[in-house]
Amino acid sequence: MTAPPWFYGPGLKERPAFFDLAPEESRHLAGSRRLRVGDDITVFDGVGTTAAGQVLEMDSRQLKVRVALAGYQSVDEDLPRIHLMSAVPKGDRQSTLLDMATQLGMSDYTPLLCERSTSVPGERAAARWQRIMIEACKQSRRPWIPRIHSATGLKTVTTGKRSVRQMMIVADLTGGRMSQLSALYLDEIVLLVGPEGGFSSAEIDQIHEAGTTLVALGSTVLRTETAAVTLVSATLNFLRGRS
Amino acid sequence: MTAPPWFYGPGLKERPAFFDLAPEESRHLAGSRRLRVGDDITVFDGVGTTAAGQVLEMDSRQLKVRVALAGYQSVDEDLPRIHLMSAVPKGDRQSTLLDMATQLGMSDYTPLLCERSTSVPGERAAARWQRIMIEACKQSRRPWIPRIHSATGLKTVTTGKRSVRQMMIVADLTGGRMSQLSALYLDEIVLLVGPEGGFSSAEIDQIHEAGTTLVALGSTVLRTETAAVTLVSATLNFLRGRS
Numbered sequence: 001m002t003a004p005p006w007f008y009g010p011g012l013k014e015r016p017a018f019f020d021l022a023p024e025e026s027r028h029l030a031g032s033r034r035l036r037v038g039d040d041i042t043v044f045d046g047v048g049t050t051a052a053g054q055v056l057e058m059d060s061r062q063l064k065v066r067v068a069l070a071g072y073q074s075v076d077e078d079l080p081r082i083h084l085m086s087a088v089p090k091g092d093r094q095s096t097l098l099d100m101a102t103q104l105g106m107s108d109y110t111p112l113l114c115e116r117s118t119s120v121p122g123e124r125a126a127a128r129w130q131r132i133m134i135e136a137c138k139q140s141r142r143p144w145i146p147r148i149h150s151a152t153g154l155k156t157v158t159t160g161k162r163s164v165r166q167m168m169i170v171a172d173l174t175g176g177r178m179s180q181l182s183a184l185y186l187d188e189i190v191l192l193v194g195p196e197g198g199f200s201s202a203e204i205d206q207i208h209e210a211g212t213t214l215v216a217l218g219s220t221v222l223r224t225e226t227a228a229v230t231l232v233s234a235t236l237n238f239l240r241g242r243s
Numbered sequence: 244m245t246a247p248p249w250f251y252g253p254g255l256k257e258r259p260a261f262f263d264l265a266p267e268e269s270r271h272l273a274g275s276r277r278l279r280v281g282d283d284i285t286v287f288d289g290v291g292t293t294a295a296g297q298v299l300e301m302d303s304r305q306l307k308v309r310v311a312l313a314g315y316q317s318v319d320e321d322l323p324r325i326h327l328m329s330a331v332p333k334g335d336r337q338s339t340l341l342d343m344a345t346q347l348g349m350s351d352y353t354p355l356l357c358e359r360s361t362s363v364p365g366e367r368a369a370a371r372w373q374r375i376m377i378e379a380c381k382q383s384r385r386p387w388i389p390r391i392h393s394a395t396g397l398k399t400v401t402t403g404k405r406s407v408r409q410m411m412i413v414a415d416l417t418g419g420r421m422s423q424l425s426a427l428y429l430d431e432i433v434l435l436v437g438p439e440g441g442f443s444s445a446e447i448d449q450i451h452e453a454g455t456t457l458v459a460l461g462s463t464v465l466r467t468e469t470a471a472v473t474l475v476s477a478t479l480n481f482l483r484g485r486s
Contacts, residue, residue: 100468220347220348221383229473233460
């Protein structure tokens with residue numbers, strides 16, 4: 001682990017030569033990471049751009065760290081995008097879901113409101129979730145932070161307009177295997193994961209009518225976050241196998 | 244979710260008609276699950292046997308619940324066994340690792356001591372871990388609780404005697420794809436996952452010399468628990484694809 005640690009710096013589009021980290025990132029750099037003037041870091045903007053940074057100055061309260069930036073790199077987002085739509089498990093389980101799915105390569109997240117949903121995200125959830133995703137991006141050196149969309153009912157998802165370049169996959173014990181999918185030329189793969197008590201029978205009908213693909217993730221009953229992480233991982237493994 | 248909830252009852256080998264749940268399980272049944280006399284449950288012993296139970300009596304302090312058992316079923320453990328050996332991430336991350344890997348189908352767990360390990364399990368870790376695994380078995384309706392083995396150094400693992408019916412897989416960014424494995428007639432698949440800072444170069448040499456198979460889990464750097472869960476899931480998916 002000699003690679004420089006990552007820090008979040010939104011707004012690198014103009015490729016500035018100097019950059020002031022936000023207070024939270026500054027505190028993290030000077031406090032828990034114990035970096036000092038002259039140390040190397042990587043700054044990423046969450047939308048594909050990274051730069052090699054060097055710590056230039058930090059104020060005495062460690063709330064403002066100025067870095068010099070050079071060696072800019074930009075990468076496009078991978079296609080197809082992996083868009084996870086899941087019921088929201090309670091508390092830490094949702095944090096685990098977002099952390100792991102981001103490390104693996106999820107590109108979009110929508111909280112899914114189902115009949116048996118036990119948890120409806122509050123107003124401040126998106127900000128908290130984005131913080132978790134930023135930390136996961138740093139950890140896994142991913143320059144793209146997943147986009148968080150508004151909470152949506154399953155019915156809106158299954159009856160909404162769909163592009164021909166979009167596929168919808170549902171984790172279901174009765175489904176087939178991922179390897180039987182045909183996923184050429186897709187822009188987006190939507191992964192639907194239900195709540196703890198499963199989708200209701202009305203919801204299962206909606207899912208079938210929407211022409212989704214059912215994929216079994218094994219023979220055991222999985223918690224929402226385990227099913228979500230496993231489905232993201234299996235989908236990405238499947239896509240890598242094709243290329 | 245109308246299936247009866249699961250409770251742990253070790254020692255069903257003689258197939259008793261009546262059974263007293265231990266205090267912790269009794270409290271769970273009467274307290275958080277709010278079950279009452281007459282309610283249906285499933286009791287599992289963690290080594291493959293389940294029975295349909297009905298609550299017969301509970302004492303006023305809810306520390307002793309007596310159930311009637313019938314309809315015994317025993318299943319053999321799946322082969323090959325999935326034996327995860329991982330460095331131990333800190334705190335809740337280890338709980339998440341054990342919870343998810345158990346839900347998915349891990350059969351054995353060994354804490355792996357590596358050069359860069361930051362966390363060495365204490366004396367009471369195994370009891371705490373088993374508790375997590377029991378809860379995960381209930382959740383996923385798995386009648387087999389994973390076995391927990393003593394902490395072992397990587398060197399002991401890589402230089403130890405190995406059966407021809409055992410395969411060792413390591414998560415490594417330079418590895419190949421799971422689908423290229425040949426895993427016929429195996430008793431056990433050992434999955435090795437390193438600590439946050441990765442295996443040291445001396446350890447990587449040991450791993451290569453031991454004739455292990457390197458499998459890449461994608462292109463991002465994963466935390467120990469994310470790599471472990473993904474590797475267990477990918478291995479089980481691969482095995483299911485063969486059958």
